[in-house]
Amino acid sequence: MQMARVLVLGAGPAGISAALYARRGGAQVTVVHKGKGTSALSRAELVQNYYGLEEAVPGAELERRGLAGAIALGISLVEDEILALDYGEGFQGFRAVSPGKTYEADSVIIAAGTTRKAPKIKGLRELEGHGVSYCAVCDAFLYRGKVTAVLGSGEYALHEAEALLPHAAEVLLFTQGEEAPSRLPPQVKVHKSPVTALEGTERLTGILLENGDTIVAEGLFVALGTASGSELARKLGVMLAGQDIKTDAHMATNVPGVFAAGDCTGGLLQIAKAVYQGAEAGLSAVKFLREKK
Amino acid sequence: MKPQVITKENFAAEVLKSEGTVLLDFWAAWCGPCRMLSPLVDEVGEKHADVKIGKINIDEETELAQQFNIMSIPTLMVFKKGEKVKESVGLIPKEEIEALLA
Numbered sequence: 443m444q445m446a447r448v449l450v451l452g453a454g455p456a457g458i459s460a461a462l463y464a465r466r467g468g469a470q471v472t473v474v475h476k477g478k479g480t481s482a483l484s485r486a487e488l489v490q491n492y493y494g495l496e497e498a499v500p501g502a503e504l505e506r507r508g509l510a511g512a513i514a515l516g517i518s519l520v521e522d523e524i525l526a527l528d529y530g531e532g533f534q535g536f537r538a539v540s541p542g543k544t545y546e547a548d549s550v551i552i553a554a555g556t557t558r559k560a561p562k563i564k565g566l567r568e569l570e571g572h573g574v575s576y577c578a579v580c581d582a583f584l585y586r587g588k589v590t591a592v593l594g595s596g597e598y599a600l601h602e603a604e605a606l607l608p609h610a611a612e613v614l615l616f617t618q619g620e621e622a623p624s625r626l627p628p629q630v631k632v633h634k635s636p637v638t639a640l641e642g643t644e645r646l647t648g649i650l651l652e653n654g655d656t657i658v659a660e661g662l663f664v665a666l667g668t669a670s671g672s673e674l675a676r677k678l679g680v681m682l683a684g685q686d687i688k689t690d691a692h693m694a695t696n697v698p699g700v701f702a703a704g705d706c707t708g709g710l711l712q713i714a715k716a717v718y719q720g721a722e723a724g725l726s727a728v729k730f731l732r733e734k735k
Numbered sequence: 736m737k738p739q740v741i742t743k744e745n746f747a748a749e750v751l752k753s754e755g756t757v758l759l760d761f762w763a764a765w766c767g768p769c770r771m772l773s774p775l776v777d778e779v780g781e782k783h784a785d786v787k788i789g790k791i792n793i794d795e796e797t798e799l800a801q802q803f804n805i806m807s808i809p810t811l812m813v814f815k816k817g818e819k820v821k822e823s824v825g826l827i828p829k830e831e832i833e834a835l836l837a
Contacts, residue, residue, distance in 0.1 A: 570824070570825075571825060583763065661806070676826075
């Protein structure tokens with residue numbers, strides 16, 4: 443019989459701790475992360491105030507130890523960027539999509555940290571659900587025959603633009619001054635000038651740029667930077683509180699089989715809290731998989 | 736009440752001509768958040784025997800989706816005496832669904 447597969451997003455203290463406990467519980471564990479030096483831990487100059495550290499240790503060194511410990515236990519660590527998280531065929535299990543690969547799992551633990559990247563664009567919040575969307579897979583269909591825009595410049599923005607192309611009359615990409623992704627389909631028109639405000643009261647009608655232009659569009663899909671843990675979770679139907687993923691005391695979200703740990707759940711942005719929550723999430727995932735059988 | 740399927744054929748009879756409160760859930764099969772919201776809406780219907788629960792599949796009922804300007808799903812709407820009184824976009828907890836009915 444095949445071992446249950448647990449997919450962990452993020453290789454910081456929460457993700458690695460979750461992976462260790464899930465692996466010890468007998469699951470086949472894959473950790474997908476964005477590479478060394480991308481976690482909040484790796485950017486910490488020195489870590490003190492943590493149990494068992496005789497002297498302060500650079501964050502990057504603590505991360506190295508964490509990753510090495512996980513590898514020693516037989517956990518697969520993969521450097522990749524997850525662009526979308528979805529249910530598997532017939533809503534059985536989960537699928538995480540990267541630019542070149544699809545990861546299938548029976549349970550997902552989101553430990554991808556937090557990003558505070560809310561853009562300062564007038565009208566963005568007010569028009570949410572009335573032209574502003576965070577889920578192209580959910581809402582693309584509603585923009586059939588309409589001019590629709592994506593905000594962002596990376597692989598994530600490209601992924602959202604590709605989801606809109608079959609439906610929208612035209613897809614625009616607003617890159618906030620950045621270069622557009624190289625594999626962008628030629629029919630997507632790029633605007634580099636940063637978006638400053640959105641027009642429309644009842645619904646989005648236009649996008650105002652720093653260079654003074656107003657571009658007519660009825661939809662704007664936000665996909666800045668890389669997809670955060672909460673953005674990925676939201677598309678599955680995980681309940682959020684602001685940007686934080688809501689969990690119970692066992693780190694379970696409202697979606698059966700999906701757990702979250704660490705900074706993406708809000709609260710203290712501390713290693714101790716991330717390690718504890720990771721442990722709890724790992725154990726909960728194992729329990730979920732046993733009960734599912 | 737138990738949820739029922741609302742289509743453009745029965746919309747007038749079941750929603751517009753309804754004397755009481757109707758809670759409409761606009762959804763689609765491919766939408767993860769809709770999948771998590773739907774059972775919460777059903778629970779609210781079980782608890783409130785006087786509230787009619789209507790499910791509108793926007794994939795099949797494109798005219799209704801256009802008529803009500805649905806731009807993001809899930810969207811919930813509350814009708815009272817045939818008039819739209821509340822609207823909410825996105826996945827919300829059960830307590831917030833109940834608050835829409837007030």
